[in-house]
Amino acid sequence: MPLEELARRLYPPSVPHTIEVPDWRVQDLLQRASQLYPDHDALIFYQARWNYQQLWSDAQRFARALQDRGLAVGERVAIMLPNSPQYVIAYFGILLAGGIVTQINPLLVERELREILQDSGSRMLLTLDALLPRAANIRSDTALQVVIGVSFQGKVAHDNVEDFGAVLASALAPSPQEAPTKAGDAAVLQYTGGTTGRSKGAILTHRNLVANVVQLRAFGEYHEGEERILGVIPLFHVYGMTVVMNLAVYLGASMILLPRFEVTEVFAAIRDHQVTMWPGVPTMYVALLQVPSLTQKDVQSIRFCNSGSAPMPASLIRQFEERTGAALLEGYGLTETSPVTHANPSWGVRKAGTVGLSVPSTEFRIVDAASGQDVPLGTAGELWIRGPQVMQGYWQNPDETAKTLVDGGWLRTGDIASCDEEGYVSIVDRLKDLIIASGYNVYPREVEDVLYNHPDVLEAVVVGAPDPYRGETVRAVVVPKPNRTLTQEDLKEYLAANLAAYKRPTIIELRSELPKSAVGKILRRVIRDEPVGKDQQSS
Template sequence: MNEKSWSKHYPDSISSTIDIPNVSLQDMLLKTVKDYPDQIALSFYHKKITYRELGHLSSLFGSALQHTCEMQPKDRVALMLPNCPQFAISYYGVLKAGGTITQINPMLVERELQYILADSGAETIVIYDALYPRLKTIQNETNVKNVIVVSLQPTEAIFAPDFTFDQFVQSAQEQLKEVSVDPKEDVAVLQYTGGTTGRSKGAMLTHRNLIANVEQCLEFFKDEFTFGEEKCLTVIPLFHVFGMTSCMNLSIRIGAESVILPKFDVDEVLKTIETEKPTMFPGVPTMYVALTNHPNAEKYNLGSIRTCNSGSAPMPVGLMKEFERKTGAKILEGYGLSEASPTTHVNPPFGERKPGSVGIGFPSTEYKIVDLAEGKVEVPFGESGELIIKGPQVMKGYWNLPEETANTLRDGWLFTGDIAKMDADGYVSIIDRKKDLIIASGYNIYPRDIEEVLYEHQSIMEAVIVGVPDPYRGETVKAVIVKKPGATLTEEEVISYCQDEMAPYKVPKIVEFRNELPKTSVGKILRRSIRDEARQV
C-alpha cells in the first residue's frame, strides 16, 4: 500500500538503496589511516591525535590484549569511560584483537555494573579512575580478571596489580596478531538497553550492522560532508549508541576531527564551538535547550555549525526555530534505537523538513505501521500503530535471550514497541514511546529498574514509576508509593535511598505517597492512569 512512499523524496544524486561493503570497523579505520594519515582524528583540550597515531595506538592496545591478557577472539571487553581519546583507542583496539565491546554507562552503580559484567562475561574492563572503587567492590562477583585504569588528570594513585592505561599500551611487546572477522556474523558491540523483565539486555550489533548505519548516514548526508575537512563536536556520550555511531564511527569514516568533551557544560560547549569551529553537532534536545536559553548565546560565534542531528527524545518545534535563528545551523530531527545501531529515520537535508516528525527512512531501510493487537496488518496513512523496521542496521538479536529476540525480531522485522503514524509522504511521527519508557535528558529510563529497587525497601508496600513533563529534561522521574502499614517514610528518605542504589539520572525527583494505587480487576497496577493523572497536575 505505502511501498517506499518516502523514496520519492531522494534526489537523483542520493540512492535510496545502497550496497553495504563487507568490511569490519577496523578495516574502515585502516582505510582512513591510509587516506588521511596526518589529519587530526581526536582533539581533547590541548591534546591532538592524528589518524596515523590512532591507528598505531589502537594496534598497540589490541596487541596488549592478545599477549598481556591472553584475550581470545570473540571475548568481551567492557568500556566504562567518559568521552576521551582512550575510548576510541580502546574501542578499536578491542576490535583489532577480534573482541566484542561491552558498552557500560559510567553512571551505573555497583549492582547495575555487576549485572552487566556478569551477563556479558567480560574478563577485561577499561575504566575511568574515579569509578575504580565502584568496580573493586563487586569484581569478585564477576569474571573480570584484567583492569585497565584511565586517568584524565595526573595522579599519584597506584592501581597495582591492575594497569594504568599507559602501562598497558607500553606492555605491547609483540606484533598484533591479525584476526579474521565475518562482518555479518561477528558481534562488534553489546549495547545494553532496558528489558521488559526489568533487566538490561545486550543488543548484539555486528560489524555489518554498524558499518551499514555509517554508510546509510554517509549516503543520506552526502551533500553535507567533505572528506578530510569536517569537525564533529563530540559531547554526547560515546557509550551511548547515538554518540558511538553519529560522532565516533561516522567521523572516522569521513576523516573528520572529533572535538571531544567529557561532559556537557553549556559554557564550555559555547567556548569550544567558538574556538574549535566544529561543523557537525549531533546532540539531544536538552543540549539545544541549554544553548538556546543561555543569556550570552548570541555573543558567541556559533556560525561554523552547519548540521545538528537531534535524537533520543522529541524536539519541541519552538526550540528548533530559536536555536536555528541564533546559530544559523540546521536541526534535523531523527529517530533510532539501540537495536538498529541506532538510526533509521531523519528529516532529510535535501527535502522538506516536517517539524514534529522524525522524517523519512534511511537508505535501504524499510518500515511500516502495523496494528497494535498482532502486528500483522498495515494501517492506513495517518492512523496510529506500531512502527516496525527492516534493514541492514538491525541487530542480530539479544545476547543470550532467545525469547526476547524472537518477540522483537519477527520475519526479519524489528518491532520497536513505539506507537507512530505515517503520512502519505512517508514521514513518521512518534505518538507514544514504549508505553513505560521515560526519556530524561536523552537517557532511557525503564520504570521497572527503579521499582525493583523501591520494592526492596522495608517500608514500601507498592510503588510505581512514571515520567512527568519537565521543561528542561523533557521528562523527569516521579515515584508514587504506598507505605506498609505503620511505616514512616519521607520523600527525602526515598530519594536518599535511591541515590545509593542507582545511577543519578534514574533517581526520582518527585515522590508522592498514596493510600492505594489504581488497579485492574485482576490486580494489575494501572500505570497509564497514574501517568495521565501526574501529567495533568
C-alpha cells in the same frame, strides 16, 4: 506501495535508494582513514591531538597488549569511560584484537554494573580512576581478571589495576596478530532495558555498524576529510558511538571530544575548533538557548545539528534555528538499529514534529500491534523496521529476541508512529512505558523493583512526568507499609545507593493507596495522566 518508497520519491539524484554494504569490519574504517587522511586531526581533547596515523598506531598497539594478556577472539571487553582519546583507542583496539566491546555507562551504580558484567561475561574492564572503587567492590562477583585504569591527571596507582598508558607501552609488538573476525560477527554489546527492567545486550555486528555509517553518508551532505564533529554526546551511547565516532572515522573528520556537557566548554570548542556538526539531545539545545548572549556569531561554523535520543518539540526547533542559524535535523533510531533509521534531510523539507524520512536500504511498516497487519496511511500503529542496521539479537536472551525480531527480519520498535503521504514519520507515543529523561532511557519496572526491595514499601508505581529541561523526568508514587514511618528523604537516600542518578525519581509522592482495576492491577495510566500531587518532593 511500501512506505519507504514514499520517502524515496523525495530523494535527490545524489541519494541512492539502497546501499551496498562493504564487507568491512568496524576497525577497517580506521585503517582506511589512516591511509586516506594520515596527517589529518582525528581527535582533539583539550590541548591534546591525535592524527589518524597516530590513532591507528595506538589502536594497533593496544590490541596487541590485550592479546598479550590472553584476550581470545570473541571475548568481551568492557569500556566504562567518558568521552576521551583513551575511549576511542580502546574501542578500536578491542575490535582489532578480535574482541567484542561491552559498552557501559559510567553513571551506573554497583548493582547495575555487576549485572552487565555478569551477563556479558566480560573478563577485562577499562574504567576511569575515580570509578575504580566501584569496580573493586563487585570484581569478585564477576569474571573480571584484568582491570585497566585511565587517569586524565597522570598514572593510575591502584592494587590489581594496570595503568592505561603502561598497558599501551607494554605491547610486545607494534601491531596485533590478525584476528579472524568477519563482517557478520558481533562487534558490540549495547545494553538496553527489557520488558523485565533488567538490561539486555543488543548484539550489533560489524556489518550492522558499518551499514549505518554508509547509510548516513549516503543520506547526508558531508565534506569528507573536512568535517569537525563535536563529540559531547557520550560514546558509550549507541547514538554517540555511531553518529560521532564511527561516522567521523568513516568521513576522515576531526572529533572534538568533551567528557561532559558544560555550556561554556561547548561554546569554547565550537569557537576554537570551528565545529561543523553537532550531534546532541534536546536538553543540550535547551541549555544553549538559556544563554542570553547567544548569537549566530557564536556558532556560525555549524552547518547542522542532529537531534536524537528523545523527542524534540517543534517550537524548540524553530527557536534554535532562529537564534543560531544552524539547521537542526531531528531523527529517529534505536539501540537495536545501530541506531539510525530515519532523519530529516539537510537537502530537503524539514518537517518539525516528525523524525523525517527513512534512510537508504531501510524498510518500514506501521502495523496494528495486535494483528501485525499494516494500517492505512496516516493511521497510528506500531513502527516496524527492516534493514542491514538491525541487530542480530539479544545476547544470550532468545526469549526477548523472539519478542522483538519477528518473521521476515522485521524489528518491532514498540513505538507508535504514523506516516504522512510524503513518507515523513511522526512518533506518536510508546507501547512501552519507557521514560526518556535527558536522552537517557529509564525503565519504570527497574526503578519499581528497587523500590519494592525497600523494607518499608508496600506498593510503588513509576511513570514519566513532563519536564521543561529534561523532556521527561521520573515520578514515583509509593504506598508505605502499614505502621511504618517512611519519608521522602528516606527514599531519596535509598535510591541514591541503588540507582544511577538519571534513573532516580525527582518527584516522589507518598499515598495511602494506588488506583487499581477490578482485578487488583495497578492502573499505571491513571497515575500517568493525573496532575502531579501536592504531597511530593522534587530534586
